[in-house]
Amino acid sequence: MLKKGIILLILSLIFSSCQGLRDFAEFSGVTKIVDDIKESNMHRLARKKDGWNAISNKEYKAEVEEVIKDISKRPINKEVQFEETTFIIPEGTKINQKIGNIVDEKTGYGIYIYFSGEDSWYKMYTPAVAFEKPDKGIYYEIIYNDSTIELAQKIIKINGFKYENWDRDRGEAIKDVLKRPMNKKGQFEGATFIIPENTMINKDGALVDMKTGHRTTIWFSVKNSDPKISKKVNGKEYSIFFDIYDTYKANVGKLAERIIEINNFTVKKEESYYDMSGDKKKDNYIKATIKN
Structure with missing residues (x-):
């Protein structure tokens, strides 16, 4: 058992040395085994x-x-x-x-x-x-x-x-973010994106309001097989996602639309979202774009 554990640990270190090997490790199940070992050790210490x-x-x-x-x-x-x-x-x-x-x-x-x-x-x-x-x-x-x-x-x-899920507070925070200029450079997975003032992209790719700490339901990703909204940066394809049903005064779709436009993301087809900028909920769309 000890020998097996040592072998798995060595394999995990090898796989972590390059992205291709990390992907192979995830595919072959080694990453999950190592994670299970870590979790088991955590509960033992607890x-x-x-x-x-x-x-x-x-x-x-x-x-x-x-x-x-x-x-x-x-x-x-x-x-x-x-x-x-x-x-x-x-x-x-x-x-x-x-x-x-x-x-x-x-x-x-x-x-x-x-x-x-x-x-x-x-x-x-x-x-x-x-x-x-x-x-x-x-x-x-x-x-x-x-x-x-x-x-x-x-x-x-x-x-x-x-x-984290206080929708009322989060919705008010997003309304405030919508009023801010798009002038902040946010880093994510080796790429730079333009995002609203006083926001950040956290390690999981979520857009965060730094004034309140609330995470929005807008996030960036570099690992997606069929992105609807994407952009290539230095040979990598980045995606942006948002929750089209996030309706509690949040206007997440409207905020996502601004970020998509200023960063020149390509939208493969029209993306609908609920617009809460008025008194009533209504459908709105992010238009499909074609870029060379």
Whole structure:
């Protein structure tokens, strides 16, 4: 088993050295196997004494419950660096730098509150991270469960985390973005695109409002077999996508239309979207273009 794991690790390092081999790795299933190994290792670390899921370990459960009660009484005033940003956490705690969870410094027990820069089923993010690293588009989530819900809500508030899918706030943010000049150069996967002022393209390709931290439902991609809206840059074909049904005062289609036009994307056929610029929803279209 150990030999197999070493072989897979070596293969993953080899495949990461060039794009063609990375694609082969994904096709052959090696990437998924390596990801599964990483996930398994993460869950193993999480159940250790200083892990975020120590409470599920019978050996630590009672002690962790007491630690949560104790930490919940403390002021939240300690600034701690984690990866590429700083979070404010309770006095007398630290962040487990391996897996991102809060740990009581006195007892060494981890609690079920952790920060993650990876995709998670529980989506939250903080705009503050975008302000610190706008060139990288880094967003962190905070994950918790029933055992830490009250404490987590305090940490969420003091750090400025927001629910990603607050449609009303996001819609208002996009209305504001629509009013801005198209004068910002955004980098994505080796290409430069013109985007609205005070926005950015994050690492996943999504257009983000840097004033509020809200992600729009407009995103860029470099890996698509049949793009409807595309542009070639330095031999690569880039695509732009948007949610035509995003209607809550958002006017995402109108914003996408501006970005498509100023960046000279080719639209293969008319793309319809819902226009919410008036009082009522109506169909509008991004016209097909033909470019040499």
